[in-house]
Each structure stands twice: as structure tokens, then as C-alpha cells.
Amino acid sequence: MSKNYFEIKRAGINTTFQDQGRNNLYHIGIPFSGAMDNRNFQISNKLVGNDLNSPTIEFAYQGPLLKYFGDNINFAITGDVKFMVQKKNKVIEGKCYQSFTLENGDEIDIVTTNKSVYGYLAVSGQLDLNYQWSSCSINTKANIGANNGKKIEDGKKIYISKINKNLNDKKLNYINTKIENIRVIQGTNFDYFSDEGKNIFFEREFTVSKLTDRMGMRLEGPKIENIVDTNIKSEGLIKGVIQVPADGNPIIMLSDHGTIGGYPKIGVVISADYDKLVQLTPGSKIKFKKVELADAETLFKLYDLETQNLISQI
Amino acid sequence: MIKNISNLGDAALYCDFGTEVNKEINTKVIQYFKSIQQENIDGINNLTPSYNKLIISFDLRKKNFKTIKKLIENLEVINQDKLVSNKIKIPVCCDKKFALDIKRLEEKLKISRDKIYEKFFSKEFFCYMTGFIAGMPFLGDLDNELRAKRLETPRVKVPKGSVGLTEQFANVYTFESPGGWNIIGNTPRIIFDNSKESEPNLINPGDTIIFEQMTQDQYKDYNE
Numbered sequence: 055m056s057k058n059y060f061e062i063k064r065a066g067i068n069t070t071f072q073d074q075g076r077n078n079l080y081h082i083g084i085p086f087s088g089a090m091d092n093r094n095f096q097i098s099n100k101l102v103g104n105d106l107n108s109p110t111i112e113f114a115y116q117g118p119l120l121k122y123f124g125d126n127i128n129f130a131i132t133g134d135v136k137f138m139v140q141k142k143n144k145v146i147e148g149k150c151y152q153s154f155t156l157e158n159g160d161e162i163d164i165v166t167t168n169k170s171v172y173g174y175l176a177v178s179g180q181l182d183l184n185y186q187w188s189s190c191s192i193n194t195k196a197n198i199g200a201n202n203g204k205k206i207e208d209g210k211k212i213y214i215s216k217i218n219k220n221l222n223d224k225k226l227n228y229i230n231t232k233i234e235n236i237r238v239i240q241g242t243n244f245d246y247f248s249d250e251g252k253n254i255f256f257e258r259e260f261t262v263s264k265l266t267d268r269m270g271m272r273l274e275g276p277k278i279e280n281i282v283d284t285n286i287k288s289e290g291l292i293k294g295v296i297q298v299p300a301d302g303n304p305i306i307m308l309s310d311h312g313t314i315g316g317y318p319k320i321g322v323v324i325s326a327d328y329d330k331l332v333q334l335t336p337g338s339k340i341k342f343k344k345v346e347l348a349d350a351e352t353l354f355k356l357y358d359l360e361t362q363n364l365i366s367q368i
Numbered sequence: 369m370i371k372n373i374s375n376l377g378d379a380a381l382y383c384d385f386g387t388e389v390n391k392e393i394n395t396k397v398i399q400y401f402k403s404i405q406q407e408n409i410d411g412i413n414n415l416t417p418s419y420n421k422l423i424i425s426f427d428l429r430k431k432n433f434k435t436i437k438k439l440i441e442n443l444e445v446i447n448q449d450k451l452v453s454n455k456i457k458i459p460v461c462c463d464k465k466f467a468l469d470i471k472r473l474e475e476k477l478k479i480s481r482d483k484i485y486e487k488f489f490s491k492e493f494f495c496y497m498t499g500f501i502a503g504m505p506f507l508g509d510l511d512n513e514l515r516a517k518r519l520e521t522p523r524v525k526v527p528k529g530s531v532g533l534t535e536q537f538a539n540v541y542t543f544e545s546p547g548g549w550n551i552i553g554n555t556p557r558i559i560f561d562n563s564k565e566s567e568p569n570l571i572n573p574g575d576t577i578i579f580e581q582m583t584q585d586q587y588k589d590y591n592e
Contacts, residue, residue: 080414080425081401082560082569083499083542187565196502196543198562242374242382287389288500290416290423292380313499314418322377325428347433350378354428 058124060212068114069206070192074107087191090332094132098176100368101130109190111175117164128153133173137164152225170333182213237345241319246282264336268310277302288316294323324350326357380425389419455576461587466554493577503542503560505571522548529554556590
């Protein structure tokens, strides 16, 4: 066992280990998983000098309280997060997007995310985790990944197998922006819905409901009427697909979604907007804006360039 | 063979093979699925074959709709005769503690449970697809007399190993999960094993499945 570890004094609401996720398993029913907000995930790794796709600790709303034992190590938190670092004689108010050094006995208390859902904690080293299909990402539905596919629990330990000795301070000036307009491409069953239903989808406001997790985001608002059939023969799904079941309330598939589904697809969230979509808290208002495929491709290129730019500034 | 290729969002291809659910169309889907899998195309993340559709998702950093579409249109498809199809026997115990919905089925279908089991166990099933939850096989086709709708209110927890029926299909719950299928028995056989990374699924699309009735004692003593 490694001598460097965190003791989990409080696990938090939905704390998991996440990396870039796993590929090529949809056909057997295993979703992609991986960090929900890919940009913040990668930035957290860069801030501590890790490979961009190293495993991190992902938390939602209230994060964990961790006590550290071992040699000095750096950590960084990304997202919009309130946290404290408890040192021997003082408490430091944490700041996102910059690295801090932890000494033996220090504590990180991730109090809450501010008007957002997910945050990332990366440490300058390698978390000692089990991999399944080349990923440690925890999928709590199928119990796949590190920690036997279960959320992180109180009282357990997180070991760090290799520490980077290079503890340079790193920092990035970045502020997460919120979006209200989610851009979508029409879905493959768009014509299943009444003209009024289609108009409602693109013109009215929806509210993110409390029934939202890593699998999906349920929306509430005006009902979208289906005039063809409220079921289709089950077929594959991808993240970002917006299905509308018989009750007329849209559901957006997120990273741990079921791999096949039988509800008509009214739209698909474009790749460029996914990281921001997942950060919308219950009660947030959203509107869907229609874009064409070519625009979506350009928007993603720009978004990806921006992410790479941010990473290269660190 | 693909009737139409369109885009599902900006990072997936939606290949439509038709609207019906039958072995012939599904076999075409499987042919394409296996052919693309063999090609190992850089940038393709995932393939999801279903009854009559194939979804190909890709990494938008590496590929786009046009490039993947072109690759698929020019793909050399494996001959149908060369598809590997296994014959798998699944033992099922139909004791009343496992057959959660047999009474409901008797009432809905208006035939006796003996008749239901007789028809179910005399059938050879074809695996159309696996998924929804890891490793769950969708098997067809049930006799017309055995076709019933889902439960009006799905169960919050269907026990692992449950064998269920709905419409023209049978399935097996590979682990405990919510679900609305009519449960007629339970199998001790492991259908999904996540410790076997190379082949976690016992049943794959294109396979032939035969269910065999087992007693409670056989269930208890079952050893793979």
C-alpha cells in the first residue's frame, strides 16, 4: 500500500472517480460514462501537472471532506466551487483554477458548488484505482469501474500511488459562464410531434427538474404533443439525445444513460453545449435553439479550440 | 442494404434498415455492426445495433458526419454465412417465488400457465440485440398467444436473473434493475460477467437461445 492517502471524512452527495470514460461498449449495454464536464475535468488535471485524462474526483453539489496523510502534494479544484483548506494553524479559503500544496494532516473541505452541479478535484499524482475496460470511471447503475462501481463512501481511504515531485504553483484565469440557450439539431423522430409541439420545443422555456442525475436530465414545462406514436422500436441512444415519452416532458440523455431506448427523439444537444448543459441545476430555465449540422460542427471546433487554449495557458 | 443514413446530432450516424422487426433485417444490421467492428476505424467510439437501426458514434475531434458516412457507404460487408452464431441453453426455474407475473399473464392472455410454459420452452429464440442495461438480451419471437404488454407500473426492482416477456420478446435481467416486463421465472446462469473484459456477454446478437425448465432443487445446486 502506498503511504500517501486521503481519509474520506465525509463523502459528499454524489462523489465518484471519473476519467475520460470507456469506448466501444454500447453494443453490450455499457455507456460511455466519464467526467460530465470534460473541459473542467481536463483543466483540473493540467493544473496539477497530470496527463489530461488522468482519474479525478468528481463531485456534485456538496463535495467530500478529505484529510491527507503523506508527502507534500499539489491539488486543484475546477468548476464553480466553495472550498476550504484546513492547515495546521489556519484555514485558507480555496480558489478554483489554482493549485494548492497539501501537507501531512491538512484537510480539504469541499463545501458546495455555486449555482452549478459538478466540480473536479485533481491531485498531482496517480490515484490508485481499479480499471475496467481501460477506465476507472464509476458507473453506479451497472457497478462498473473503481470502488466496485459504487459512489465514494465515508471512512474509506483513497490511495495515491505516484506523486509528482514537481510542485510548481499553477493558475488559470477562467470564469465558468452559464448558458440559457441550449443549441440542438433536430432529432430523427422530429416529425412525430404536432406543429404546436415543435413550436413549443423551440420557443418556450423549460425547467430542469430535480429528477436529474448522471444518467439523464428531466425537464418540466409545456407538454410536447406526439401525434404519431409515443413509442418507437427500441434503438440506440447517445449522450445529448432528447427523448419525449408519452407524458410530453423531455428527457436529455447524459453520460451514464441507458444504451437503448424506445421514446421518440425530438432533438440532440450539440457537442459544443454539453459541458455547460450538465452544469444546470434543478430549477434552471432553458430554451432550445435550432442549429444545422454544419454550424454544430463549427461550434464544436471553436469550443474545442477554446478548451485547448485554456489548457495551454496553464 | 442501409435504406437511409442520417445524422443523429453532430457526432453520430443513424443507419436505418427499415421499420419492421424481423430476423432478416436484424441480420443485416448485425452484418454491418460486425464488419465495422472488424475495420477498427480510428475515431469511431461506439456502435449500437438494434432491431432495425445501427447507430455509429464518433469523436468529433477526429471525424465528422461526412467522413464516416463515406466510409460506411464504401464498406465491404461480411458475408451473412460467415457470421458466428452460438447456440446457448438457459435453465429457468419457474417456481412461484420467481414467476412474479405468471398469474397476470394467465389473466391477460386467457391461457393456463402450463400452456404458457409449454409454448415458451418449446421455442428457439433469436437474439436481436443486447443492451439497455449491461448484457440484457432481447430475444424473439414469442408465439402470438404469449404476447402481452408491459406492466402498467414498472417494478422499482426486478431481481437479477429474472426472465421476462413483453410483446414479441423475451429477456433476462442481467442484474437487479427497475423494469416492466412480465416475469415468468429466474435463471441462475450468469448472463453478464463484468470480470471478463473480453467477453462479458454470454449472449450476443445473432445467437440462438433455448430455455430449459429446471426444478427448484436443480436451481439451488446449479453450478456453471
